[in-house]
Amino acid sequence: MNIGDIAQRTGLPAKTIRYYEEIGLVTPRREANGYRVFDDKDIHRLTFLARARALGFPIEDCRTLLALYKDDTRASADVKRIAQDHLAQIEDKILQLQSMRDTLTHLVHECAGDNRPDCPILKDLAKG
Amino acid sequence: MNIGDIAQRTGLPAKTIRYYEEIGLVTPRREANGYRVFDDKDIHRLTFLARARALGFPIEDCRTLLALYKDDTRASADVKRIAQDHLAQIEDKILQLQSMRDTLTHLVHECAGDNRPDCPILKDLAKG
DNA sequence: CTTGACCTTCCCGTGACTGGAAGCCCTATC
């Protein structure tokens, strides 16, 4: 399986897969011509990565999660801690964004959005 | 007013203020010794920037908003459009994050978090 | 034999800073 096929099967862009190799997340073997060849294990790792990334885990978390996955003697507590920390970050970000959204919604509502220069949005930004 | 005082008054790190100068968002004059000197207009612009950035507007939006603010002949519609587009992006991101949060919350709930290796989180990531 | 679709590496750019090094400037103190 060449990188193009793998990209299709995992949904990851070829560029991303090459990047993952560069930082040591996958290590496909090479054919004589230099092409990467991916076996089932590589595909599995990449699928795992795609899913973990889709859940927003940073790359280094993904690396750790992969290591834990491979380790039969892991404690699920270690996995859970990573997930909980990440979850906390996400919840934090949601709160920040909601606060921005609320302010912006209010301001946009107040603004006439016509040809006149009078604008509560700018007024608010200017007053600090 | 030197950069340190301005940093305190605006809440922006000195590094950030220098960066804003570098990309042309402020243009403080210089003293003979090379130190930046900020006048009231600079302070006002920086306060505006701090507030716009706090609402999540990207730098280039901030640049445009500053230009609109200075332009007495602006149409509030132009400001409103920028704010609405930005708001839409934020709402998008909130939805993405909420989806991640929901999945993660579920997985974390399912995971015992003990010494045993059995872990629904890893199971979910692995199955893709 | 050529075309076109693959694949390779390499390097730069993204956004908005942040950290750190090397060095100048100013004031206060001994």
Added chain:
DNA sequence: GATAGGGCTTCCAGTCACGGGAAGGTCAAG
């Protein structure tokens, strides 16, 4: 007058997770 400190300057590198694009090798089909 030397020195210590704090603040200021510039410049360079790093962040995070890729994406774009150039220059060139490879392979299957016609």
